[in-house]
Amino acid sequence: MKRYQYYKTAAITPKVEIGNPKANVRHILDVIHQLDPSTQLAVAPELAITGYTCQDLFYESLLKKEALSALETLALKIPENLALVVGIPVEYKNHLYNCAAFIFNHEVLGFYAKNYLPNYNEYYEPRWFASARLLPEDASIRFMSKDVPLSKAIVFEDITTGAVIGPEICEDLWVSIPVSSMLAQAGANILTNCSASNDSIGKRSYRRDLILNQSARSYAAYIYASAGSDESSSDLIFGGNDLIAENGKLLAYSSLEDPKEYIQAEIDLEILQNDRSKYKSSFSAEVPKVRKVVYESVPYEEIQLIREIEAYPFVPKNLNKRIERCQEILTLQARGLATRLEKIHCQNVVIGISGGLDSTLALLVCVKAFKLAHLDPKGIHAITMPGFGTSDRTHSNSWQLMELLGTDAKEIPIGKAVNLHFEDIGHNPEIRDITYENSQARERTQILMDLANQVNGLVIGTGDLSELALGWCTYNGDHMSMYAVNVSVPKTLVRYIVESEAILARKFGNEKLADVLDDICATPVSPELLPPDQSGKIAQKTEEVLGSYDLHDFFLYHMLRFHESPSKIFELACLAFHEVPESQILKALKTFYNRFFAQQFKRNVMPDGVKVGSINFSPRGDWRMPSDAARTMWLNDLADIEQELNSEDYQN
DSSP: OOTTEEEEEEOOOOOOOOHHHHHHHHHHHHHHHTSOOOOEEEEEHHHEEEEEGGGGGGGGGHHHHHHHHHHHHHHSSSSSSOOEEEEEEEEEEEEEEEEEEEEEEEEEEEEESSOOOOSSOOOOGGGTTGGGGGSSSOOOEEEEEEEEEEEEEEEEEEETTTOEEEEEHHHHHSSSSHHHHHHHHOOOSEEEEEEEOOOOTTHHHHOOOOOOOOHHHHEEEEEEEEOOOOOOOOOOOOOOOOOOETEEEEEEEESSOOEEEOOEEEEEEEHHHHHHHHHHHGSSOOOOOOOOEEEEEOOOOOOOSOOOOOOSSSOOHHHHHHHHHHHHHHHHHHHHHHHHHTTTTTTEEEEOSSSSSSHOOOOHHHHHHHHHHTGGGGGGGEEEEOOTOOOOHHHHHHHHHHHTTOOEEEOOOOOOHHHHHHHHHTTOTTSHHHHHHHHHHHHHHHHHHHHHHTTTEEEEEOOOOHHHHHOSSOOTTTTTEEETTTTTOHHEEEEEEHHHHHHHHHHTHHHHHHHHHHHHHOOOOOOOOOOOOSSOOOOOHHHHOOOHHHEEEEEEEHHHHHHHOOOHHHHHHHHHHSSSHHHHHHHHHHHHHHHHHHHHHHTTTOOOOOOOSSSOOOTTTOOOOOOOOHHHHHHHHHHHHHHHHSSSSHHH
C-alpha cells in the first residue's frame, strides 16, 4: 500500500560482550542488517557499545577511547536512510556522561546525555557518570571532524517524514516529570529510550504500563530498547524487554520468556498529529528550551504493513474483556438515563420495541436505569407497533422480551392509521417508495410521543451511532425522541452488548431471556417497513442497501477518530477485510461519504443522549459540521481509486 505517514521503527537488543566495543558494534550491525530495508529508525539499549554492566571499567581510558572509535565504525557502516539511537559513554570536560548517540547517513548528529542517574538499591551510576544537568546549553564535542552537540534535551527532526525524535535514557522515564514529557512539549512525536532495566518480580508489568501511559499522555510513539541477558548476571538479570507503543497502544513486545534480537512496528505519524491538533491542552504549556537538529531522509513510496489493522475497532477481541467493556457501556448508558429521570422527577418512559437490536439495547438500558433510580419497571411503557413489514420472528421476540423483563407491555398496530394517512395525502399504498416507508416511521413516533403525554413520561430513542453517521433514520420519525440512549454506540457494538447480556443471563440461569437475546442478535438488521417475503421472512435488509455495517463502522472509526483520507481508509479496509472484494469495499465507502455529508442536517438537531465512547455526533459536543458542506474533495479521492481498480493493468 502507499506509505502515507507510516514510519517504520525497530527496537533492538543485540548480543553484548562486556567491555568489547568492536565486537558490540559487529553485533549491532548484524541485527540492523536483519531489519526490513525500509526501516527508518532503530533504537539500541543503554551503553550498548560497551555493555551497561562494565562498572569500574568505565574509569578505563582505553574503554572510553575504543567506544568512540567503535561508534565511528558503526556510523560509517550503518545503512543509508536509517537513523540509529545507541547508548555510549562520552567524556566532556573531566566528566563522563551516559549518552545516546543519534546516527544518520554515516554521521553522528548529536548526543543526548542522561539527566537522572539512579543511586539506590542495585543502581549506583553516579559512581561513574555525571548528570546532564551539569552541561552548559551549548556543549559539544569534536567527533569525526565535526563539532557535535551534547545536550540534556535534544530532538532530531526529519523534515521529509515529519518525525521528530526525542531521546531519553532509562531512569529519565521513571521520575515524576520525565525528560520525554518536555521533549514532547517541544514537538517530539517519537520518544526513544535506550535502557538497561533489570527484571524482577512485578517490574515488567509496571514498566509496560509506564511506557504505554507515557505514550498516551504525550500523544506520541515510544520505542524502548532494553539490555538483554548477555549483560553481567553477577547480581541482576536483564530480560531484553523491548516495547514499541503508539498513543497508549502496544504495537510490539519482547521479554525474557520471548526474547528477540529485534522487534519492529510502523508508527502512524498522521494520527499522532491529528490527535495533537485536537487535544491541544496537552501542548498548551510554554515550550521548553530544547536543542534541535534537522536532517533529511529519502522518502519511501510504499509500505507492507506488519501492524495489525483491526476489522472491528470498537469491539475487544478477548471475550472476557468484551463482556466487561459491554457491561461498562450499558452502565454508562443507564446512569445517563437514570440521572435525567431523577433530575426532572420523572418515573415513566415510553419506548418502541421492534424485536431488533437497537430497541432491545435501549430497553435493556431502561431496565438497568430504573434499577439504579429505584423505580418500578412497570413505569417502562414498552410498545410494539407491528406494521406492513413486521415479521412473525420480530413480533414474537418483542413480546417475549417485554414480558421477560417485566415492563408494562402494549401492542398498537399501525396499519389502519397509516392507510388512513395515505388516503389523506393521496398516496397509493401499492407504491412502496420512501413515502410508504417513512409514513410508518412517523406514525410510530407520533404514537410514542402522545403516549408519553398520557403517562407524563419521556420517549426513549433507540437509534445508534452508525445510523446517525449514515442518516439511516426518518427525519422527525425514529430520528426524534426525548432522550436517546444509543447515540454513541456503533451498530457492531450494539450486537455485542446484547450478546453479552445473553451470556450473563444464561450464566445466571435465565435461559428464556438468553434464547430471545441470542435470536435477536441473529436477526438480519432491517427497519421492516416493506412487507415480508412469501415465506414470512424479512425481505428488507439494511445491509443489502447500505453495505455491511462491519465496513461502515470501520470507516466511521477511521474517519471520525483519526480523520484519515478516504484513500487511506480504503487501503486499510482492504487489509482488515481481505476476504471482501475491493470493489465491494469501494462501493460501501462511496455510500458512506455520500450519506455522511448529505445527512448532517439530521445530526444537527439530534436529541440529548449520553456519550459513552470516543466518538459522538452531538452538535453540543463532539461534532460540528455545516449541513451544506461540499463532499467533492472526498469523493474525488475515491474516484482515483475507482479509476485504478477499473484500469486494464489492475485487472490483469
